[in-house]
Amino acid sequence: MANPTQTTIKRLFAQSGEFCTYPGCGRHVIERSSGTIMVEVCHINARSPGGPRYDSTQTDKERNAYDNLILLCGDHHKLVDSQPEQYPAEELRRMKQAHELSFGRSEQAGDTAIAKMILQFYAQNFSVERVSGDIIFNGAKTVNIRPPAKRIYYTPLAGTIGADQQLVRYIEHLIQRYNEFASKDPHTTRKFSHGAIRKNIDKEFGAVWQKLPVSKAEAVMGYLQKRIDRTSIAKNNKSKGYPAYSSYQEYLAKYDL
Secondary structure: OOOOOHHHHHHHHHHHOOEOOOOOOOOEOEEOOOOEEOEEEEEOOOOOOOOOOOOOOOOHHHHOOHHHEEEEEHHHHHHHHHOOOOOOHHHHHHHHHHHHHHHOOOOOHHHHHHHHHHHHHHHHHOOOOOOOOOOOOOOOOOEEOOOOOOOOOOOOOOOEHHHOHHHHHHHHHHHHHHHHHHOOOOOOOOOOOOOHHHHHHHHHHOOOHHHOEHHHHHHHHHHHHHHHHOOHHHHHHHHOOOOOOOOHHHHHHHOOO
């Protein structure tokens, strides 16, 4: 059975921005202090018959192509594969597209080394089995990879929102909440785009929000909160006394961040 190519894995890492693709997760692809790979390369439509979202019409090449792969941490990989009805292939592809619009970057020289090591590790240490999710690492939650020379780290610039994982997770929480409410608005006549809100944020603030200085974080949060408040579901919740989202401090306390 064919495997993803090195070129495909390289592109996948770059477009992930080194984060788990699940909205609001914020888990890095590489654990900075140890060089450990913390996410899994997963198949959207399963690699083998019986797997989640398996599509018998796909060829092996299509199953291992970029469009059918997504980066998820172990926890969210298990989540989406244990609930395929809630996370159909179309939803995972929308999730991936929205994530790439916000986090994606151009490919870098170091990505080649990372992709090569992952594929070498896979070929030398794992056999191909049918497992839930059909991941490249054959079920391993973390894979320790020791580069032969210097380790390669990708770190957001100090002082930016992207460098503060608490802010990143909360803002992603607001984006997810907005998409959840707005996509179910009964008055919407156009096809809903989950990635549109990210483009709107970039347009409002003149840059990708992760690259904005931390001083702009409150304004970004306020912008998203107002967008959520304008949705029909949020208005209905407010009339019943239910909050549409947690405040930043409530979110940190809730998840013990």
